[in-house]
Amino acid sequence: MARSDIRFLLGFEPIALNDVDPNQTVLDWLRESMALTGTKEGCAEGDCGACTVVLADVRHGELLYKPVNACIVFLPQLDGRQLITVEHLKGEAGEAHPVQQAMVDHHGSQCGFCTPGFVQALFAFSKQRSASDSLPTRADICNALQGNLCRCTGYRPILAASDALHTGPDDVFDVRKSQTIAALEKLDTTTPLVIQNRGRSYRAPISLEELATAIQEQPTATLLAGSTDVGLWVTKQHRTQDQLIDMTRVPELSRIEKAGDALRIGAACTYQDAHAVIAQAWPDFGELIRRIGGAQVRAMGTIGGNVANGSPIGDTMPALIALGSTILLRRGKQQRRLPLEDFYLDYRKTALQPGEFVVDIDIPTSNLELRCYKISKRLDQDISAVLGAFALAFEADQTVKDLRIAFGGMAAVPKRAINTERAMIGKPWNMATIKAGQAALAKELAPISDMRASASYRLTVAQNLLMKAFIETTAPETATRVLDVS
Ligand SMILES: Cc1cc2nc3c(=O)[nH]c(=O)nc-3n(C[C@H](O)[C@H](O)[C@H](O)COP(=O)(O)OP(=O)(O)OC[C@H]3O[C@@H](n4cnc5c(N)ncnc54)[C@H](O)[C@@H]3O)c2cc1C
Ligand code: FES
Ligand code: FES
Incomplete structure (x- = not known):
């Protein structure tokens, strides 16, 4: 049985939405349908961070927080998650969140456009750290803020506010952690999503078999991973995507594992998740990933999306090709593995056949x-x-x-x-x-x-x-x- 409504927590409030337009962005929904206008639109292409919101997922019984650009995330991608906007940060008694207070105390709150995004990026960063972590360095903080632009160049007070966050008290999200996990677990992410609305469809299968079948049934559909490329087709190029197939709910596609003499990266594995493992094996490759977009892009963007998109200036492919990586393609039940260098045929033309998708990328762990x-x-x-x-x-x-x-x-x-x-x-x-x-x-x-x-x-x-x-x-x-x- 599939589900056609999307379910998520907005702050701490459970939401179920029917008749969702699969091309509507989270930013537009927040501002236009919910009047939550604290989240701003600057560029609508994932570059400026003004629209940063935070998504929390349950992973291994814990909440995993990530900053994302609401301008290039489609509404159905919220399913099963907690969406936290700047409006949700205040404490039980209405007090400012420690991140907000630090921004006020250090004069980091400069203009209404960028500040909510900076606050959200810093909030996500603070939630990704545990009490046992060593103090973040200035470089760690700059990494967390890579995806946020301040047009007045007033970064100094923002960095001063970030430094002040080294130790912080529990916030409302810590206090309500177990309730949030219980509420998220009730949302039923083990059922595939099938949305049909306004002549558009959005499918999110939950197994490799279902995904392979869905793609064969809709061979012209746009496959969706982190939407950091596809999102811009809609917001900047105004190319509506009438059939979307979301690959990110298939557990195998998000795995990173040893496979013989190779490191196997599932195609829907995000940069954020793959970074530490890759950086340990190949430090230069780790540094390369650190420089892909900002934290928001790395939280959603996937290595499979980079490889499949086939841009001649995509960053991961030269490193993967130099290391002799191979790519597993699947159509229905048929699979074939090719050297990644053979996948690229011409400008933005790849060997991917209709109905076929990328399953994983194997990087040989040789002595190169x-x-x-x-x-x-x-x-x-x-x-x-x-x-x-x-x-x-x-x-x-x-x-x-x-x-x-x-x-x-x-x-x-x-x-x-x-x-x-x-x-x-x-x-x-x-x-x-x-x-x-x-x-x-x-x-x-x-x-x-x-x-x-x-x-x-x-x-x-x-x-x-x-x-x-x-x-x-x-x-x-x-x-x-x-x-x-x-
Ligand atoms: C602000 C910003 C900064 C960026 N900076 C960089 C950068 O520094 N370097 C860089 O290389 N890129 C950059 N990008 C581009 C983008 O983030 C990457 O290409 C990213 O890896 C795309 O992954 P995704 O999961 O978001 O793909 P999506 O947008 O979901 O998909 C991209 C394409 O791949 C296809 N696809 C996805 N997964 C599969 C699969 N498993 N099988 C078959 N097809 C699939 C989709 O159909 C689509 O055609 C940036 C983007 C933004 C918005
Ligand atoms: S509006 Fe600029 S990143 Fe979203
Ligand atoms: S804080 Fe908005 S331009 Fe600097």
């Missing part, structure tokens, strides 16, 4: 050392102009045993530089080999000029990134000599 670098105009919350990933292994005598190079932003698809690899494998890892590699890159890559960078800038950067990988993987004395020369 990964270096990867994202080059963008801003360090945080920006799209790459070039992304270079270099996976390396050396013989005992420092000749190159294995080398896999992949770039984003250098072609119509995320692409390996195979000729360059061939020019360098078996050679000593020294300056002459790097120079030969740089020359090979110039022959092999044909970047385009666009608003992010010119073709010549991109090529120079790609060559310099090879040099950077060399310097970083070379003994400090040699690296210093190299730097002296250049």
